[in-house]
Amino acid sequence: MNDQQTVEFDDIQALARFAHGHLQDSCFLLLSVIDRHAAGRWLQRANIATAGQKAELPDTAVQIAFTPAGLTALGLPEQTLMQFPEDYLTGISGDESRSRRLGDVDHNAPALWQWGHHDWHAVHLLLLLYSHRGSIGRFREEIADKGFDSAFHVCHTLPTDTLSPHEPFGFKDGISQPRIDWQHTQRTDVHAREAYSNLLAPGEIVLGYDNEYGQLTPRPLVSTTSDTHSVILPPAVDHPGYQDMGRNGTYLVLRQLQQDVSGFWKYVHEQARGNATLAEELASQFVGRQRDGKPLVIPTVRNIPGISRKQTDNHFDYDDDPYGFQCPVGAHIRRSNPRSGDFPPGVSGFWSRLVSTLGFNRQAEQQDLVASSRFHRLLRRGRTYGAIHPQSAETDKEQGLQFISLGANITRQFEFVQSAWSISSSFAGTREERDPLLGHRRALDNGTRTDNFMQADAAGAQRKLPSLPAFVTVRGAGYFFMPGLRAVRYLGKMAEQNPDGATPNGDEPDSAVISEINSSSSVAGRP
Amino acid sequence: MTPQSSFMIVVPIASGKRDAMDSLLESMNLAPGRVDPHNPVIPFALFDELHSARLLIIEANTAEDILAYDTEVRHWTPSLALLGEVDGERGQFLARLAVVASHGLATLFALCQGFDTHQGSMLSFLQSHQTNSAADYVNWRGRTVRQVHEEARLQRFLAERLSTMLAEDGHTDVRQIRQQLLTSVQLEQQTGRLTLTPEAPTSWRHWWRNALHLISLPVILLLLTPVLVVVLPLALWRLRKIEKNDPDIDTKSTLAHIRTLSRIEDHDVSNQFNVFGDVKPGLFRLLLLKSVMYIVSYAARHIYRRGYLARVRTIHFARWVFLNQNRSMYFASLYDGSLESYMDDFINKVAFGLNLTFSHGVGYPRTRWMIKGGAELEQPFKQTLRRHQLPAAVWYRAHPGLTAIDMARHARIRRGIEEYPLDNAQIRQWLSEI
Numbered sequence A: 001m002n003d004q005q006t007v008e009f010d011d012i013q014a015l016a017r018f019a020h021g022h023l024q025d026s027c028f029l030l031l032s033v034i035d036r037h038a039a040g041r042w043l044q045r046a047n048i049a050t051a052g053q054k055a056e057l058p059d060t061a062v063q064i065a066f067t068p069a070g071l072t073a074l075g076l077p078e079q080t081l082m083q084f085p086e087d088y089l090t091g092i093s094g095d096e097s098r099s100r101r102l103g104d105v106d107h108n109a110p111a112l113w114q115w116g117h118h119d120w121h122a123v124h125l126l127l128l129l130y131s132h133r134g135s136i137g138r139f140r141e142e143i144a145d146k147g148f149d150s151a152f153h154v155c156h157t158l159p160t161d162t163l164s165p166h167e168p169f170g171f172k173d174g175i176s177q178p179r180i181d182w183q184h185t186q187r188t189d190v191h192a193r194e195a196y197s198n199l200l201a202p203g204e205i206v207l208g209y210d211n212e213y214g215q216l217t218p219r220p221l222v223s224t225t226s227d228t229h230s231v232i233l234p235p236a237v238d239h240p241g242y243q244d245m246g247r248n249g250t251y252l253v254l255r256q257l258q259q260d261v262s263g264f265w266k267y268v269h270e271q272a273r274g275n276a277t278l279a280e281e282l283a284s285q286f287v288g289r290q291r292d293g294k295p296l297v298i299p300t301v302r303n304i305p306g307i308s309r310k311q312t313d314n315h316f317d318y319d320d321d322p323y324g325f326q327c328p329v330g331a332h333i334r335r336s337n338p339r340s341g342d343f344p345p346g347v348s349g350f351w352s353r354l355v356s357t358l359g360f361n362r363q364a365e366q367q368d369l370v371a372s373s374r375f376h377r378l379l380r381r382g383r384t385y386g387a388i389h390p391q392s393a394e395t396d397k398e399q400g401l402q403f404i405s406l407g408a409n410i411t412r413q414f415e416f417v418q419s420a421w422s423i424s425s426s427f428a429g430t431r432e433e434r435d436p437l438l439g440h441r442r443a444l445d446n447g448t449r450t451d452n453f454m455q456a457d458a459a460g461a462q463r464k465l466p467s468l469p470a471f472v473t474v475r476g477a478g479y480f481f482m483p484g485l486r487a488v489r490y491l492g493k494m495a496e497q498n499p500d501g502a503t504p505n506g507d508e509p510d511s512a513v514i515s516e517i518n519s520s521s522s523v524a525g526r527p
Numbered sequence B: 001m002t003p004q005s006s007f008m009i010v011v012p013i014a015s016g017k018r019d020a021m022d023s024l025l026e027s028m029n030l031a032p033g034r035v036d037p038h039n040p041v042i043p044f045a046l047f048d049e050l051h052s053a054r055l056l057i058i059e060a061n062t063a064e065d066i067l068a069y070d071t072e073v074r075h076w077t078p079s080l081a082l083l084g085e086v087d088g089e090r091g092q093f094l095a096r097l098a099v100v101a102s103h104g105l106a107t108l109f110a111l112c113q114g115f116d117t118h119q120g121s122m123l124s125f126l127q128s129h130q131t132n133s134a135a136d137y138v139n140w141r142g143r144t145v146r147q148v149h150e151e152a153r154l155q156r157f158l159a160e161r162l163s164t165m166l167a168e169d170g171h172t173d174v175r176q177i178r179q180q181l182l183t184s185v186q187l188e189q190q191t192g193r194l195t196l197t198p199e200a201p202t203s204w205r206h207w208w209r210n211a212l213h214l215i216s217l218p219v220i221l222l223l224l225t226p227v228l229v230v231v232l233p234l235a236l237w238r239l240r241k242i243e244k245n246d247p248d249i250d251t252k253s254t255l256a257h258i259r260t261l262s263r264i265e266d267h268d269v270s271n272q273f274n275v276f277g278d279v280k281p282g283l284f285r286l287l288l289l290k291s292v293m294y295i296v297s298y299a300a301r302h303i304y305r306r307g308y309l310a311r312v313r314t315i316h317f318a319r320w321v322f323l324n325q326n327r328s329m330y331f332a333s334l335y336d337g338s339l340e341s342y343m344d345d346f347i348n349k350v351a352f353g354l355n356l357t358f359s360h361g362v363g364y365p366r367t368r369w370m371i372k373g374g375a376e377l378e379q380p381f382k383q384t385l386r387r388h389q390l391p392a393a394v395w396y397r398a399h400p401g402l403t404a405i406d407m408a409r410h411a412r413i414r415r416g417i418e419e420y421p422l423d424n425a426q427i428r429q430w431l432s433e434i
């Protein structure tokens, strides 16, 4: 491991490493910059939680992420902005084609969202606040001091709830997460990981380090000559003379997902014809786990790097269940992480890899249908909202999940999982169904319905549950960039010193240099 | 067996007619990316031997990249391409096309060069602009459009029968279930509602041609062995040398370009893909690429003919075509899933194959020995594909909604009907696939 790969925890926002599980209350704010100068000052003094180890757990935490409009509002020059990837720049609701791909159609369509579409141009920052139970109101007041009020306007306060181990349908959540290989103990090489591993290269989550391809994900780089503020940024490890605005940053995907809890349980009870045990079983097949988190497949005897054998609720993969007899292939957790390796099960060693690569390993008919998991992992940091307390009379209150996922590449991670796996009607050879929890239920153009749920049965014919209603509705969503701490200061400084809206220094790097930076950043260092 | 063949008509667009062409092509769609199968220009649905077809304007968006080689920009006139895959001989299809769509074709070609002065028939115009592929891949050689439709209908029928049977009473004996299903299929066949046309016999001509092609590669290799022993090391040395000197060119696609492409993607379970770019300069590169193409074409014809292209099983059709007097190459495919998952397969499953065939293109990420590197460089690779990609203005599929995996499963279901006997485990497997 070289120095450049040593992870700079103190420059990384804490959320990339910790879920703030001990801080049970949270508050998510969407902000608009009303005064660039004041915003710059506030950003420079903001006490942002970092991933560095502390002697004791903090009592509060603040995390900050930006939209492209926010970066512009703070004065980031267009040439730097345009180096961000297309997904982030266009935004989750900025192109109908993207909405179609992500299944944000019909009842999920951006036009119906409460936030994130009509108002998106005005949303500049996402502020995530965390504190101990019962103290979030006070903490929020503390944050919203005079300096804050003159800098920002709160466009939207997203609903959140006291942290609960269960999501609103009643299932235990937050059990499976990738384990980030901060020490770089595992090799990253394109075709090298035969079986599933839960260890994930830091560069898959945080920019500026090697990802699972052993490469650096492209990110905005700034030359010190054209932009003097950039000296506070970390240097670009692959481009001498340039500073790295992306290093230690990550992209944050936020989706407010409303859950129809009563509709969900009503449907499974109807299908089970009132048999409560059967209803419970059906619901667990939708998820792939029982309510208490117990997986439907039995733990594997094989070794899974990054998951301890003692963690019996997570030490499993689907290698021994290719047809979905134990856990339906279409179950939510199987779709969102098929726990696949680079090769189908049983392949190991040079020869069998070669046979498989050339397409002659025909035993694995059913098993080689999904992509390798490691390139499509999500670090989930969501929180639930709108819990209905048993004593309360409200039954039609909106409840759901503020789904948050972090990653270094939105397209390859969140969008891939959502579109190629979750809502795809042909995931792993399945047909006529989409994710039972998340999917919209629109039929294919040729009329084939996709509102089913299939249960494979070792005794023969599959069972088909028809006419699933949609259980989840998207109420708002956005893509954000959560920079490293130095990059936040850099933005703050830039904003403070350019209150009039001019780009710093005026002289702009020529476009040839930009395209050169863009293109070779991920190959650099390799002959 | 009925072999599949491909056609591709390429005609330069007349100057000043580009906009008219765009709107004429757009008129063939119901919405962007969704063709009207009965559109008056080319009513695709009338051709029951046609698997898929597309129309696009091939234009050289990346022509200036070659300046990095200190070579002049190669001139290419934006051209209309009409291409597709059919059952049986190309000639027969083109003859029918020329008759059935003569009026529509005439309006299309009226916007192109050379049509107004063309003397002969529509067919001769088509034939004189037919451009052969260097290599053609077909997911399942011999599977006809008719077979796909019949087998899909069979599966739907069986699935419906099966679910009513299971709902009626708790059938448990799999043999009995199967027997009942077979009987219903027979009844349905007698009424004519269900047909399962047997495979057509292979023509002698096709058989001979294929057999000759099969032995061609071994024979050539054998004859050339003495030469190859000398030439190969030299060629490898030269290859490595030019690989090292290849300039790195990768500019990002504009947001507008990405938008244009994605507008027509992901409307169905399958997507179309077209890329066009220049071949790197030099005779050595060209010879190398020609030999690679010969091998690819050989492998596609004799090895990867039943559902697999190396490890990838989501490609229905693919073809590689030399254009502009071997100076440029065009690649087209039809695949299942989204572009991101297609590229994921390219990188994680068949990077070597992509490198062998595409590393001769200007702007491709740097390779080592024509196999390593290249597609393994994830971001530059994705970027270069996207940048060389061209949207299909119109594209048609005879069987929307069906993936290659579906079709293979339907064929297995049919085999389970026609083959006797099955043991209990096989019957269970068969039932589970329905």
Ligand code: HEM
Residues within 6 Å of the ligand: A167, A168, A169, A171, A172, A173, A174, A175, A176, A177, A255, A257, A258, A259, A287, A289, A332, A333, A334, A336, A337, A378, A400, A401, A403, A414, A417, A418, A422, A437, A438, A472
């Ligand atoms: C309201 C919506 C959702 C509900 C109710 C929900 C529920 C659950 C539950 C109960 C689990 C099992 C707990 C665990 O394994 O940690 C889970 C796991 C997971 N979910 Fe969701 N989820 C929702 C939305 C999403 C979305 C939008 C995505 C991403 C596209 C997603 C991706 C995942 C992933 C990656 C896992 C872990 C799978 C594994 O590693 O085995 N979920 N979800």
